[in-house]
Amino acid sequence: MxxxxxxxxxxxxxxxxxxxxxxxxVKVLLLEEDKEVxxxxxxxxxxxxxxxxxxxxxxxxxxxTKIEGAKFYSPSxxxxxxxxxxVGYILERKIFDRDLIAMACNEGVEVKVGTKVxxxxxxxxxxxxxxxxxxxxxxxxxxxxxxxxxAGIDTTLTSKDFWIGYELLLGGVDVxxxxxxxxxxxxxxxxxxxxVFPKGEGLANVGVGVYPLLANERVTKYLxxxxxxxxxxxxxxxxxxxxxxxxxxxxxVNNNVCVVGDSGRLVDPISGGGxxxxxxxxKIAGEVAGESIKRGEIRYLKEYEKRWFSLEGRNMxxxxxxxxxxxxxxxxxxxxxxxxGERNFGNKTINEINEMKIIRGIIxxxxxxxxxxxxxxx
Numbered sequence: 001m002x003x004x005x006x007x008x009x010x011x012x013x014x015x016x017x018x019x020x021x022x023x024x025x026v027k028v029l030l031l032e033e034d035k036e037v038x039x040x041x042x043x044x045x046x047x048x049x050x051x052x053x054x055x056x057x058x059x060x061x062x063x064x065t066k067i068e069g070a071k072f073y074s075p076s077x078x079x080x081x082x083x084x085x086x087v088g089y090i091l092e093r094k095i096f097d098r099d100l101i102a103m104a105c106n107e108g109v110e111v112k113v114g115t116k117v118x119x120x121x122x123x124x125x126x127x128x129x130x131x132x133x134x135x136x137x138x139x140x141x142x143x144x145x146x147x148x149x150x151a152g153i154d155t156t157l158t159s160k161d162f163w164i165g166y167e168l169l170l171g172g173v174d175v176x177x178x179x180x181x182x183x184x185x186x187x188x189x190x191x192x193x194x195x196v197f198p199k200g201e202g203l204a205n206v207g208v209g210v211y212p213l214l215a216n217e218r219v220t221k222y223l224x225x226x227x228x229x230x231x232x233x234x235x236x237x238x239x240x241x242x243x244x245x246x247x248x249x250x251x252x253v254n255n256n257v258c259v260v261g262d263s264g265r266l267v268d269p270i271s272g273g274g275x276x277x278x279x280x281x282x283k284i285a286g287e288v289a290g291e292s293i294k295r296g297e298i299r300y301l302k303e304y305e306k307r308w309f310s311l312e313g314r315n316m317x318x319x320x321x322x323x324x325x326x327x328x329x330x331x332x333x334x335x336x337x338x339x340x341g342e343r344n345f346g347n348k349t350i351n352e353i354n355e356m357k358i359i360r361g362i363i364x365x366x367x368x369x370x371x372x373x374x375x376x377x378x
Contacts, residue, residue: 005138161246181197194208
């Protein structure tokens, strides 16, 4: 059997690509290597409410908790709270991912789990079960990025192009539901941050994202340090390790292959969050793939790349600059940023964030950070 579109990977990017391509009315096959969608989990499960609602009608059973604000901790242990009503959700990713796949099935997409793709061919993909023919291939295979590599798209990650994420699901912990926590400093998470994302009473995702070039210890030690600092008692209910790419690719399309989500390195360079960009890239790729088939022009797939960079290219490049500046900050610099944050946002309620306005304010606030931050405004 031959398909118009083959999607490799059943995460949010792949599922949304399936939904979009299916709506166009083309024949779509989605292949998932694992035997169950949403497993294993490698995510803090946080997502912007506004961004999620751009793509789907949110179901109550997707939501573990609603985020109402955040508490920030400086390297020295100072803290302040910012109220941000209904800013986002902590998801139940296993349920969320499963339901997205179900949405794709409802659009006519055929799904095969437990099917590993081991290469590309002239007419489709090679799997451990044999070759499957397809006209367009969408790589949604996560951080592995093998589909892109096989197609000639440079998805290679060097040590400067990713964070290492390490997270534990903890039970029996003292957390406030609706209040997420962020921890900064070289002892907790060099080049990144630590987080506590409550999922319910006494339950939380607790993790760190560490930039390997700045780390002098194993990522497990950083997380243990955060947990020891934050909790008196706890039980470990789950363990997750992930690679979080922070790289902008020059190309997202080559011939009849395109890459989406983590496979396309479309992760927020500041937060490391990937769900929103996964949904957006999957939606665009699925639509364009379907349009390409309908038009009988495979080369039209390049339109996906154009649309993505038109919508998000400038924002991604800006956020990459911010990330590069953040990497250079020492703990004393982070304390200055904390002073700025506490003065302008501490114990206040906000409804939106203007990043450029914040950067201008930081540069004006601290002459010491002026040289580092001024090029962000260019």
